[in-house]
Amino acid sequence: MAKDAAPRLLSGGNPQIAKGYGDAVVQSYIDAMPDWKHDVGRRIDALVTEAVPDVVKAVKWNSPFYGMEKDIWFLGFHCLTKYVKVAFFKGAQLSPLPPGTSRQADVRYLDIHEGRPFDEGQFADWVRQASRLPGEKM
Template identity: 75%
Template sequence: MTGMSGKPEQATENEVAEPVAEKRTKPRKSALKAQLGEVVLLSGGNPQIAKGYGAAPVQAYIAAMPGWKSDVGRRLDAIIERTVPGARKAVKWNSPFYGVGEQDQGWFLGFHCLTTYVKVAFFRGASLSPVPPGASKQKEVRYLDIHEGELDEAQFAAWVKQASQLPGEKM
């Protein structure tokens, strides 16, 4: 705006501060979607699920897995439940985790969605027989990458049984 002198008018302090304050308090798009009950997919299509313990957050994660990966998640969860009755469950760092015993006894397995596959992490995988195929920078961790239509349920169940009998990873 220009004043009577033709020079720009100076904004008052409130006029300047107001737009800045609006900008700072504007919620992020992911926060808005979460408030509306929509699941945000992170890079690679991994669902953003709030940290929580028990079956409910794990089921929410599995339901939010995109496309064929949701079916893989349901199958993994069912195999783990069948192989390790009473397995402890949680979602941490936007990934389901499974453990046995008390909370402080750690976790034996977790999984995560990536663009073209589901990555299963066996936290003591180097001790499994046969050793899962995916190497890790961490000496004990081994990975299993499951692409569409490639889950060997019998081998996965054997690894789950072995992994659940090893000391858990504390996280």
């Protein structure tokens, strides 16, 4: 892919971004998020960074990940057709529980839809809680 070529969008509008570590690769992913999802991605990233200033960032499997050390993650998100899915990898230990369940016992989700604001204060609290839990090695 040429340097100035836009990333390809996969199903659901999820940007195809090469695996990498650091803020720059996460910003590339967010920059490539389509339409209203772009603003949601910016806000998620800002809230995580404000809540956990020393957060470690990466893009793996075409999704941004956030953790307290390399390859140990507490949160990730992904673009789907009608929403942005935020995964708290140890979400079953958060209080109150994030609303979305998973087939994996520890994982809880927050789905953010266009035109439906989410509770940013609660989100930031979940991020702080999640950052203090043992992360998920991926």
